[in-house]
């Protein structure tokens with residue numbers, strides 16, 4: 001790796017983080033402009049081109065950019081409504097969420113605190129992009145916004161997370177790359193963390209396999225083409241439906257579990273482009289203060 005820039009070392013999922021950061025910029029989400037770069041715009045438009053071609057063959061599929069924009073804004077709104085004061089964002093990539101969360105001018109607060117975690121090359125790339133501008137350098141020096149280079153699969157979450165109660169853990173754009181065993185391990189560790197902190201909420205996205213439109217042969221070829229183009233690690237598909245996933249969250253130690261389709265709340269929650277079609281599923285799993293058992297609702 002010696003001599004290679006952070007951008008060269010990103011590989012696998014790094015390019016997908018560049019794409020989702022561009023979605024946030026395109027959607028006008030605050031802070032996203034700090035991660036803008038010409039190559040990112042190429043990734044954005046090329047990915048949209050390929051996925052729109054695939055959509056000609058799979059009309060049931062929703063546009064990717066809007067789906068991710070709705071997902072990002074929906075997760076922000078879940079956090080806002082939960083009134084959380086501390087955020088641990090796993091696999092943060094180039095997410096601007098922690099920046100907005102700790103920005104008093106953007107509805108964040110001086111008392112709010114965030115810790116963002118990703119693999120070392122991504123953290124280095126993130127810091128390289130932020131260090132280009134004065135606004136980015138100001139973000140880097142914010143005391144209540146820390147970044148940690150770690151592998152979320154085995155990191156000590158309790159040691160990394162901001163200290164104190166009212167904690168939210170977010171894992172956006174991650175679970176679809178983990179197999180079922182890895183997902184359950186992560187969920188159990190997050191539930192343990194939240195219970196140790198006296199309660200809190202975990203938010204992540206995952207479109208269950210049975211809800212994904214069947215791509216057909218040509219669609220599969222386009223998917224393969226896109227994964228070649230992005231250098232992307234393949235998504236994991238299995239046959240667990242949303243009820244099964246909710247049940248597994250209860251088994252992992254959460255007391256209250258639910259899932260929401262951002263498209264269904266887009267108008268009521270004033271998400272950007274509320275009229276546009278999207279397909280995402282956001283899971284919200286809570287640990288109640290002092291609760292010991294599991295209560296499932298959906």
Ligand SMILES: C[S@@+](CC[C@H](N)C(=O)[O-])C[C@H]1O[C@@H](n2cnc3c(N)ncnc32)[C@H](O)[C@@H]1O
Nearest residue numbers: 013016017020091092093118119151152172173
């Ligand atoms: C699709 S991107 C999502 C980035 C960001 N959460 C978003 O939604 O814009 C996936 C991210 O997961 C990170 N990632 C993948 N495996 C990881 C791991 N084991 N530990 C930490 N981060 C990981 C990648 O580096 C990448 O930044």
